[in-house]
Amino acid sequence: MRAPWAIRTEELTKVYTAHKQAYTAVHGLNLHIADGETVGFLGANGAGKTTTIKMLLHFITPTRGRAWLYDIPCSEPRARQAVGYMPEQPYFPRYLTPRELLHAHAVLAGVPSREVKHRVEVALELARAEGFAHRPIGKLSKGMTQRVALAQALVGNPQLLILDEPASGLDPVSRVEMRNVLQALKEHGKTIFLSSHHLSEVERICDRVAIIHQGRLLALGTPDELTRQTDRYVLVAERVTPGVERMVRSLCASTQRDGTQITAVTDGVRVYEVLALLREAGATLVSVAQQRETLEEAFLRIVQNAPACTPVEKAA
Amino acid sequence: MPRAFFALVRLSFLEAVRRQVLHVMVLLSLVVIAVAGTVSFFDLGVQVKIVKDTGMVMILLAGSLSAVFLLSGALFHDVEQRLLYPVLARPIPRGLYLVARYFGALGAVYLGMTLMSVTLIALLWVHLHYLSTLAIVAVAFTYLEVALVAALTLLISTFFTPAMTATLTLFLYLLGSLKMGYLHHLAERNSGFTKWAITAVSAVLPNIEAFRFKDALVHDLTVPANYLILVAVYGACYTAMCVALSIWRFQRREV
Numbered sequence: 001m002r003a004p005w006a007i008r009t010e011e012l013t014k015v016y017t018a019h020k021q022a023y024t025a026v027h028g029l030n031l032h033i034a035d036g037e038t039v040g041f042l043g044a045n046g047a048g049k050t051t052t053i054k055m056l057l058h059f060i061t062p063t064r065g066r067a068w069l070y071d072i073p074c075s076e077p078r079a080r081q082a083v084g085y086m087p088e089q090p091y092f093p094r095y096l097t098p099r100e101l102l103h104a105h106a107v108l109a110g111v112p113s114r115e116v117k118h119r120v121e122v123a124l125e126l127a128r129a130e131g132f133a134h135r136p137i138g139k140l141s142k143g144m145t146q147r148v149a150l151a152q153a154l155v156g157n158p159q160l161l162i163l164d165e166p167a168s169g170l171d172p173v174s175r176v177e178m179r180n181v182l183q184a185l186k187e188h189g190k191t192i193f194l195s196s197h198h199l200s201e202v203e204r205i206c207d208r209v210a211i212i213h214q215g216r217l218l219a220l221g222t223p224d225e226l227t228r229q230t231d232r233y234v235l236v237a238e239r240v241t242p243g244v245e246r247m248v249r250s251l252c253a254s255t256q257r258d259g260t261q262i263t264a265v266t267d268g269v270r271v272y273e274v275l276a277l278l279r280e281a282g283a284t285l286v287s288v289a290q291q292r293e294t295l296e297e298a299f300l301r302i303v304q305n306a307p308a309c310t311p312v313e314k315a316a
Numbered sequence: 317m318p319r320a321f322f323a324l325v326r327l328s329f330l331e332a333v334r335r336q337v338l339h340v341m342v343l344l345s346l347v348v349i350a351v352a353g354t355v356s357f358f359d360l361g362v363q364v365k366i367v368k369d370t371g372m373v374m375i376l377l378a379g380s381l382s383a384v385f386l387l388s389g390a391l392f393h394d395v396e397q398r399l400l401y402p403v404l405a406r407p408i409p410r411g412l413y414l415v416a417r418y419f420g421a422l423g424a425v426y427l428g429m430t431l432m433s434v435t436l437i438a439l440l441w442v443h444l445h446y447l448s449t450l451a452i453v454a455v456a457f458t459y460l461e462v463a464l465v466a467a468l469t470l471l472i473s474t475f476f477t478p479a480m481t482a483t484l485t486l487f488l489y490l491l492g493s494l495k496m497g498y499l500h501h502l503a504e505r506n507s508g509f510t511k512w513a514i515t516a517v518s519a520v521l522p523n524i525e526a527f528r529f530k531d532a533l534v535h536d537l538t539v540p541a542n543y544l545i546l547v548a549v550y551g552a553c554y555t556a557m558c559v560a561l562s563i564w565r566f567q568r569r570e571v
Contacts, residue, residue: 057405060570077407085405091398093331107323108406152402162405 003071006191007033012067040202041195043212084158090149093140109156126149146258203295232291244281328420342428353439371436372530383466389478411563454529461527465567467558474565492524
C-alpha cells in the first residue's frame with residue numbers, strides 16, 4: 001500500500017554561510033502533500049523554492065528538520081524511486097539524442113530491460129518530443145530541450161513529479177501544450193509538485209498552492225481558500241444605447257463593447273447606480289457578478305503583508 | 317544496480333572520448349612512436365632500445381596527462397553545468413555515480429593507451445623483429461599506474477577546482493615519481509620532526525616509481541614475479557583507497 005503523503009517535511013531548514021554570514025534560505029518548512037495531489041509552489045526569486053526541492057532530492061542536506069518522500073527519508077536513494085524530476089534549467093550531454101538520453105535514464109530509474117524501449121517511446125510521446133528524438137540535444141531549441149527534460153522526468157513512470165519551473169522560457173503555444181500534458185498526468189493520478197512563476201497556470205492546474213517568501217511558508221490552501229472576493233463587480237448588459245454607454249462609462253473603472261453587449265467593471269458603491277441607470281434606460285441586464293481575486297493578486301497581497309525578516313532571523 | 321552502473325559508465329566514456337585533450341595526446345604520441353620506429357639513424361640494437369624507451373615514455377605521459385585533464389574537471393563541470401541533477405535525482409547512490417565517472421573516463425584513456433601500445437608492440441615486432449613478454453608486462457603496469465593517477469585526480473577533484481586539482485595532482489605525481497630510496501635516505505639523514513615528516517610523506521605519497529619497468533625493458537633485465545605481484549597489489553590497494561575516499565567526500569558534498 002502506498003503511503004498517504006507523497007511529500008512530508010518537518011521543520012525543514014537550510015542555512016547557508018557565505019563570507020562568515022549566515023543566511024536562512026528555508027526556515028522551518030512544514031509541508032504535507034497527499035498522494036495524487038497537484039500542488040503549486042510559488043515564491044519570488046530567492047524565496048527558497050529551489051533550495052526546498054534540492055533538500056527533497058538530497059542534493060543538499062538540511063541544516064535542521066527532516067523530509068520524507070512516500071514515508072522514506074529523503075537521504076535514502078530508494079526515496080527517489082517514485083520520483084521524476086525536471087530541473088529549472090535542464091542541461092544534458094549535448095552529443096546524445098533525446099532517445100539515447102531517455103534510454104539511459106530509464107535504466108537509471110530501474111525500468112526492466114524489456115520495458116525500456118516502450119517506456120522511452122511513451123515518454124517521448126507524452127512530452128511531444130518524438131519529432132526530434134533523433135537529433136543531438138545540443139542542436140535543439142530551448143523549448144525542445146524543456147520537452148526532453150519533461151520526457152526524462154516521465155520515463156520511469158514516476159508517481160511523484162517534482163517540476164522546477166517547467167514552463168520557463170517556453171513560448172505561449174508550448175506553454176499551453178505543457179499545461180495540457182500536466183493536466184493529463186494529473187488526471188492519471190500522478191502527484192505533481194510544481195514550482196512556477198506562471199501563476200495563471202498554477203491556478204488552472206493545481207489543487208492546492210503553497211506560497212513561500214524569504215524561506216517561510218506563508219500560505220497553503222486551495223486557490224479558492226487563498227483568493228478573496230474583491231470589491232469589483234462585473235455587469236453584462238444588452239440593448240445599451242451609445243448615450244447610456246457614455247453615462248455607464250463615467251461610473252465604471254472599465255467598459256467594453258462586444259456587438260450588442262457591454263461589459264462594465266465597477267466597485268461596490270457604484271454598482272447600484274449603474275444598475276438603476278441601465279433599468280431606467282430599458283437595457284437588458286444579462287449578469288452581475290462579484291469578482292474574486294486572481295491568484296496573482298492573492299499572491300501579491302499575501303507576500304506584501306508578510307512580516308519582514310529581521311536581521312536576527314536572517315542570521316539564524 | 318549493475319545496469320545503472322554500466323549506463324553511467326557508458327555516458328562518462330562517451331563524454332570522455334569526445335574531449336579534444338585526449339585526441340591531441342593520443343595523436344601526438346602515435347606520431348612520436350611511429351617516427352621513432354620508422355626513422356633509423358642507428359643500428360638495429362640501438363634502434364630497438366630507442367623505440368622501447370620513447371614508446372613507454374609516450375604511453376605513460378599521454379595516459380597520465382589525459383587522465384589528469386579528463387578527471388580534474390569532470391565533477392566540477394557536472395556540478396557547474398547542472399548535468400548532475402537529473403542523474404542524482406534517480407534512485408542511485410552518489411558513490412555509484414562517482415565510480416562510474418571514474419571508470420568511464422579511465423576507459424577512454426585506456427582506449428587511447430591501447431592504440432599506442434598496439435602501435436608500439438606492432439612496430440617492435442613487425443618492423444624491428446623484437447618481441448618480449450616484458451614489453452607487455454611493462455605496458456600493463458603503465459595501465460595500472462594511470463589508474464592510480466586517475467584515482468588520485470578524482471580524490472583531489474572532490475575538494476578543489478579543476479586548475480587546482482590538475483596542479484596538485486601533477487605535483488604529487490612528480491613527488492611520487494622520485495625514487496623512494498632517495499626519500500628514505502633523506503629521512504635517515506635527518507632527525508626528530510623532519511625525519512618523522514619525511515617518513516610520513518613517503519608513506520602517504522603514491523610510489524609511482526615502483527610501476528616503471530621501462531629501464532628493465534630497455535636493457536632486457538629480468539623482473540622477479542613476486543615483485544610484480546607486490547607492485548600490482550600495492551597499485552590496486554592505493555587506487556581503491558583513493559576511490560573510497562573520493563566517495564566518502566562526495567557523499568558529504570552539497571551540489
